[in-house]
Amino acid sequence: MPFVRIDASRADGARLDALGRAVHEALRETLGIPPDDRFQVLTGHGGGNSELRQDSYLGPDRDDGVVYIAITMRSGRTVAQKQALYRRIAELAHAHADTEPRNIFVTLTENGSADWSFGHGRAQYVDAPGR
Structure with missing residues (x-):
């Protein structure tokens, strides 16, 4: 936990x-995520079969270097922690990755x-609530 999906335009391996390293480091620094707690899906877009689309809603003038980062995690973080996470990911x-904030x-x-469920069809956080 957390589970991270990154979709990036014009992205090679x-x-x-x-x-992926940037997001994991930011999660560790701002939220105290353990070093071995990395679950990520990384997908590059651009070409004939997949594209990312964006407009300029709420201000940022994004270009074709856009990166979408979706993070799923257990609840309990403060607004200030989330804001720090967003800033640190951008930095x-x-x-x-030389990606404009x-x-x-x-x-x-x-x-x-x-x-x-981290495997074996079990809800590990429920089975071992101290983790």
């Missing part, structure tokens, strides 16, 4: 790896402990 995506679009979805 190296850029996707850099974006690290710029530093690691204006092109970073983040959405965060929260859920409960019973909403996770």
Whole structure:
């Protein structure tokens, strides 16, 4: 936990790896996520079969370097922690993947402990609530 999906325009393997590292580092720094708690789906778009679309809603003038980051995690973080996470993701995506902060679009979805299964058909957070 958390589960991260990154969809990036014009992204090869190296850029996707850099974006994944940026998000994981930001989660660790701002929310205290453990180092081995990495569950990510990284997808590059551009070409004939997949595209990302965006407009300029709420201000940022994004370009074709847009990156969509969807994070699902258990609830319980403060608004200030979430704001720090968004800032740090933008900073690290710029530093690691040369992605303009204006092109970073983040959405965060929260859920409960019973909403996770890490394998074996079990709800590990429910079965072992101290984790």
